[in-house]
Every structure is written in C-alpha cells, then in structure tokens.
Amino acid sequence: MGENRKTLSRGLKNRKKRVSKLFNHLKYEEIVTAILILLLTPIITELYNSFFNKVEIINLSVRNVPKIINGQELNIENPKAYYSNYIENDVSVKNNKSNNIIIDEVGIKNVRVDENYQYEDVKIHYGLNKNSQMFDIYAFNNGNKASHNIKYLVKMIWRSDKKSKIIYKKIINSNKLYRGEITKILTENLISSKLIKYFNLTNNNQLLEIHIKNLKNLSQEDPIIFSFDNKTKRFGENMGGGSLLNDKPENIIIPLYKPYKKEYVRPTSQNIKKNSTTVVKFNLLAQKTSRIAYDIELKSNNKVIKPSNKKILHKTLKVRMPVYNLSDNDRGLDGKIYLYCQKNHLKNSTYEEVKLKERNLIYSVETTKKEFNIN
Known part of the structure; x- marks a missing residue:
C-alpha cells in the first residue's frame, strides 16, 4: 500500500515537471495568442454569420x-x-x-x-x-x-319522398x-297545365328541382329547389x-x-x-x-x-x-x-x-x- 502511494507521488511530480517544461518553452506571445483565439472565436463566428450568411x-x-x-x-x-x-x-x-x-x-x-x-x-x-x-x-x-353563341340545357324534376321524374327538358340557344x-x-x-299536372294536390311533400347546364363549357349551376304548396297551388323558395x-x-x-x-x-x-x-x-x-x-x-x-x-x-x-x-x-x-x-x-x-x-x-x-x- 505504501509503495503504491510513493509511485503515485513520483508520477505527479514528473507530470508537473513536464508541464513546467512545456510552458517554459512557450513564448509569452504564444500564450497570449492562444488565449485571444479562445476568447475571440465565438465573436468572429458571430460576425461571419452576420456578414456572410445570406438573407434571400x-x-x-x-x-x-x-x-x-x-x-x-x-x-x-x-x-x-x-x-x-x-x-x-x-x-x-x-x-x-x-x-x-x-x-x-x-x-x-x-x-x-x-x-x-x-x-x-x-x-x-x-x-x-x-x-x-x-x-x-x-x-x-x-x-x-x-x-x-351560348347554349344551355334546362331540366325540371318533380320530387316527392324518394320518387322523382323529369317533367321538362329544353335546350336554349342564344x-x-x-x-x-x-x-x-x-x-x-311554373303553374301552367303542362307542369302542374305532375303535382298531386293532396300531397304537401313535393318539390320542383331545376338543373341548368352550360353546354359550351359543361359547367352547371347549383340545383334550384322550389317547394310546392298544394293548398295554394304555388311554388316558393327559401331565402338565404x-x-x-x-x-x-x-x-x-x-x-x-x-x-x-x-x-x-x-x-x-x-x-x-x-x-x-x-x-x-x-x-x-x-x-x-x-x-x-x-x-x-x-x-x-x-x-x-x-x-x-x-x-x-x-x-x-x-x-x-x-x-x-x-x-x-x-x-x-x-x-x-x-x-x-x-x-x-x-x-x-x-x-x-x-x-x-x-x-x-x-x-x-x-x-x-x-x-x-x-x-
């Protein structure tokens, strides 16, 4: 145990001597330069990023x-x-x-x-x-x-519950x-005889659905839905x-x-x-x-x-x-x-x-x- 301590003590002394020798060989200017590099490296990096990294x-x-x-x-x-x-x-x-x-x-x-x-x-x-x-x-x-020239297709569809029927179809040219x-x-x-004949005057759950399609560019309007009042025999719509x-x-x-x-x-x-x-x-x-x-x-x-x-x-x-x-x-x-x-x-x-x-x-x-x- 005593021998190990002596060996460790001699090792530390030898290391101190080597470090001391190293510093003796280094010039004062070299030590200062090393310290400055350590201190200035983060600042230089920051300046480099600020001046040379792009904003694009x-x-x-x-x-x-x-x-x-x-x-x-x-x-x-x-x-x-x-x-x-x-x-x-x-x-x-x-x-x-x-x-x-x-x-x-x-x-x-x-x-x-x-x-x-x-x-x-x-x-x-x-x-x-x-x-x-x-x-x-x-x-x-x-x-x-x-x-x-313009061209449209108009279709009218009678609907009641799950039933439906096309009751009108016309191509319009202009x-x-x-x-x-x-x-x-x-x-x-809409209440002409050719259309109203499809509506049951005892059924109050009927709709008229109108579809309009542009036959030139094939675009379609949103379906138009009119409710049918079987008492007044007239159509109406919901307002937005x-x-x-x-x-x-x-x-x-x-x-x-x-x-x-x-x-x-x-x-x-x-x-x-x-x-x-x-x-x-x-x-x-x-x-x-x-x-x-x-x-x-x-x-x-x-x-x-x-x-x-x-x-x-x-x-x-x-x-x-x-x-x-x-x-x-x-x-x-x-x-x-x-x-x-x-x-x-x-x-x-x-x-x-x-x-x-x-x-x-x-x-x-x-x-x-x-x-x-x-x-």
Whole structure:
C-alpha cells in the first residue's frame, strides 16, 4: 500500500515537471495568442454569420385576396389563368443569419400594364316571381369581349319522398353577347297545365328541382329547389342570409392607378427572425382589366434582398374586373341582374342602360374597396 502511494507521488511530480517544461518553452506571445483565439472565436463566428450568411427570397406566390370575416379566412376560388383586381403577393424570405433583420421596404418595379387584354364571361341569373309564378333566366356578358353563341340545357324534376321524374327538358340557344349585354333566354309559367299536372294536390311533400347546364363549357349551376304548396297551388323558395362585412386589411396595399408608374414603393417594418423563413405579404389593387407584369423588390437597411433564383421575382398576371357588381350575391338564383330586369320590366338591356337606370350595379375599383373594407 505504501509503495503504491510513493509511485503515485513520483508520477505527479514528473507530470508537473513536464508541464513546467512545456510552458517554459512557450513564448509569452504564444500564450497570449492562444488565449485571444479562445476568447475571440465565438465573436468572429458571430460576425461571419452576420456578414456572410445570406438573407434571400426563396419563393413568390400570388392569389386573389381572401375575404376575412371575424378573423376567419373564407375559401375562395383561385383560377390559375387569371386573377381578380385585388391580388395578394406572398414573398418567402429566408434569414440564414444568427441575428434578426427588419424588412423596411416592399415594392414592385419594371411595372407594365396592358389594358388591351380582353375576355368573355357569360353568366346567368334567374328567379321566380312569386306573384305571377313565372320562372325567368337572363344571360349576360360580364366580360369586356363579345362572347360566342351560348347554349344551355334546362331540366325540371318533380320530387316527392324518394320518387322523382323529369317533367321538362329544353335546350336554349342564344346569339353572342357584347360587353355588359343582357338578354332573357327563358321564361316559363311554373303553374301552367303542362307542369302542374305532375303535382298531386293532396300531397304537401313535393318539390320542383331545376338543373341548368352550360353546354359550351359543361359547367352547371347549383340545383334550384322550389317547394310546392298544394293548398295554394304555388311554388316558393327559401331565402338565404345577408352579406357580412369584411375585416379591415392588415397587408400593405399598392394601388395600380393611372397614370401608371414604372416603380411603386411602400415603407414597412417586418421582423425576420434569425435562422428562419417568414412570409412577407402585400396586396396589389388594379383599377382596370389588364395584363400586368412586374418584379418584386424587398429591402433591409437600404439593401436589396436578393433571390435564390432571379425568376422568382417576376410575375405576369391577367387581371379581370367584371362589368357588373355581383359581390353581395354571386349566386345565380335571385341574382342582381335578374332583380334589375324584374324591377325595370326588361327582356333585354345594355351596359349603357344599366349605367343610367342602376349605376350601383356597375363595378369599379371603389366596389372592391367597399367589399374589402379598404379606406
């Protein structure tokens, strides 16, 4: 036991001598340098990350601005071929640095607006006059280009419990429609003998279901269902609720109004956390139907944020502004064009006539601002 202790003691003494020799061989400057390297390495690494690690734009996506009611985003249709006149730009920014950065400027440059873009957009509105029991369908062109000839199939189906029968079928043809032109393409008396004969006057559980199909593009309207009152021998329908006010927008809005400029810039203050990816959003509000091309640009501390790929920055969009304001009631049943024609006892109408008789039906950028609660 005593021998082991002596051996251990001699070993420790020898180790101290070797360490002492090592330090004697090291110069004072070398010791200081080693200490400085140990102290400065984390600081240098931090500075390197701050100055040389990239902040870059990795993606740009666009969509129609969604409606937001009480904080809830409503589902919207986003056709790939065209957009509405109110467009959201979502720019994904990746911050590889070890410190947060602030995006202080958003904008678009190299802006080109071509107002020669044209499109056709044939729609139908329809409804039931409860007094006369006449069911009418109006077709109208909500685009700025003359349409092709139109063709629809209308089917009426009697239903009771689990039974059903097609009691009416008709193909409707109509000539082309010019911008904003409206024409009645069908009128049917639902209590005429040819239809009412299918309804049992002792059965109060009967429905009339109407289907309308566009034979050009094969799109279909939602089924229209009228209840039948066997006591009064008349049809009726359930009415939907009113429209809700959109929440105030939080995104920056860049208006594209005449006279157009090559560049539009807006200040902002959006924090991009270190080592993370954040989506920077801003909206474009177009004044006219047009084809719009632009490049997006973001800045931080007056420096342009570069993209991972230059193609990411560029967008070319087809923007459609409708002729008529249908925003409060976009469905076909009891649609605004149907109600306008019924109110004014019209079989046909034109854009100019609508402008004179009911100007609030004409769509403008002010309609968009009201619909989306933009000040």
